[in-house]
Amino acid sequence: MARSDAEILGRDDVDDLDAILAVTNTDLTEAIHTVSNNADTIFTWDYERSREPLAKLYEKAKTSQWNAETDLDWSTDVDPEKLARNHPLTPTLEGLAAVGIDLKGTSLASWGNDEWLQFGVNRQQWSLSQFLHGEQGALVCTAKIVETVPWIDAKYYASTQVMDEARHVEVFAKYLDTKLDGHYPINHHLKMLLDDIISDSRWDMTYLGMQIMVEGLALASFGLAQQTTPCPLLKQLLRYVMSDEARHVAFGVLSLKEYYAGLTDAELLDRQEFAFEAAVRMRDRFLLQEVWERLGVDPREAIRIFKQDDPELKNQDPFQQLLFSKIVPNCKKLGLLDANNGWLRTRFDTLGVSQFEDWADTGEEYELLDEVAKDRAESAA
Numbered sequence: 001m002a003r004s005d006a007e008i009l010g011r012d013d014v015d016d017l018d019a020i021l022a023v024t025n026t027d028l029t030e031a032i033h034t035v036s037n038n039a040d041t042i043f044t045w046d047y048e049r050s051r052e053p054l055a056k057l058y059e060k061a062k063t064s065q066w067n068a069e070t071d072l073d074w075s076t077d078v079d080p081e082k083l084a085r086n087h088p089l090t091p092t093l094e095g096l097a098a099v100g101i102d103l104k105g106t107s108l109a110s111w112g113n114d115e116w117l118q119f120g121v122n123r124q125q126w127s128l129s130q131f132l133h134g135e136q137g138a139l140v141c142t143a144k145i146v147e148t149v150p151w152i153d154a155k156y157y158a159s160t161q162v163m164d165e166a167r168h169v170e171v172f173a174k175y176l177d178t179k180l181d182g183h184y185p186i187n188h189h190l191k192m193l194l195d196d197i198i199s200d201s202r203w204d205m206t207y208l209g210m211q212i213m214v215e216g217l218a219l220a221s222f223g224l225a226q227q228t229t230p231c232p233l234l235k236q237l238l239r240y241v242m243s244d245e246a247r248h249v250a251f252g253v254l255s256l257k258e259y260y261a262g263l264t265d266a267e268l269l270d271r272q273e274f275a276f277e278a279a280v281r282m283r284d285r286f287l288l289q290e291v292w293e294r295l296g297v298d299p300r301e302a303i304r305i306f307k308q309d310d311p312e313l314k315n316q317d318p319f320q321q322l323l324f325s326k327i328v329p330n331c332k333k334l335g336l337l338d339a340n341n342g343w344l345r346t347r348f349d350t351l352g353v354s355q356f357e358d359w360a361d362t363g364e365e366y367e368l369l370d371e372v373a374k375d376r377a378e379s380a381a
Contacts, residue, residue, distance in 0.1 A: 008273055009280055017303060020189075023188050024289065025188040025191065038199055038201040039202070042148055044150055049153055054154055054251070057157050057254065058160065060367075061247055064247070064370060066372050068167050068170050072171065072236060072240075078180070078234075080121045083121075083230055084123075085120070087229065090123075091120070093116070101305065103305065107301060122291045122295065125184060128183070132169065133194075135218075137210065139169055140194075140198060141197055142210070146159055149203050149207075151255075184290055187290060190285045193209070193213075193282065194214075196209065196274075196277075196278075204255075205271070207252045208274060211253075212256065212275070215245055217282050217323050219242060219246060220327075221323055222241055224323070239371040242369055243371045246365060249366075257334055260334050272336050275344060276348075288302075324348075324351070324353035324356055325359050326359075329361040331344060332357045333361040337357060345357075
């Protein structure tokens, strides 16, 4: 029997704003964070290469490695305020008025375009910071997959992803520290999700939480960021990171499709509940709570101004919805969307993201997103 939302999420209403914002990072100076890893380390003495799709993915990974120091132009000058000013998502008084957002009588009524520009600067810094923290989570989780997955083909591929994730942490940290003004602490919803993924003893849950859910959302997020940023260095950085991320999500899809085909309904329900919880936690982290607090604004008021908790408009943010465009079709391919009478489909309906179910899954899409190979071919021509 499926658990209730309250049992899964710790709150009765998935859209309870006060409950969402009550989950906050209370230790902003924490430098070392320890999580118990309850999984067994698995050796396999069966070295037969029997999983051709994973072998193909491994070969692609070996030829698609890139060097963060030499393949990106770090001499590019970056002006954070200029970037924010030219970013299409940075609010202006004129733009807010045009979409009917009324700031009269609120703490934001005194803000002019200079204040909204600083909001844009901080939002960029916050967003890239969460990318950074998520990439370290992927680094740790993929190292765990190398230890815990029982198939040699999966161990081979996961080892290449460990290198990928180290490179991603490297580039986001360097961009934040040398081009912006350092990084924000990790959002607590993201931190809780990473803790849950690491602490689960089952190897397939590490795949599901990281490769399908976190990496799937990251792939969509990077795509949106790459399309909207006016910074050529960040645009190139994100193109290359996305090349890697597409393979990572494909790794999850190819591995779990085989394994989930043999699970019982009860076992699949457990995975469906985990996927729903992960989706909600990732959605909740996009409320920019830490940005509003740094700028001296009550997040509850700011979010309500932008109608995030309006019953008529909740879950209608097209940018937020689009972040799930990789997750939903991949869950469908794994059989999670419709198992147990469509339990996960119903829950995704409440989040307003089920419309993506027939979009391309990432099982083969990684071939099309190999920007590193495209650039090398162009250079060689």
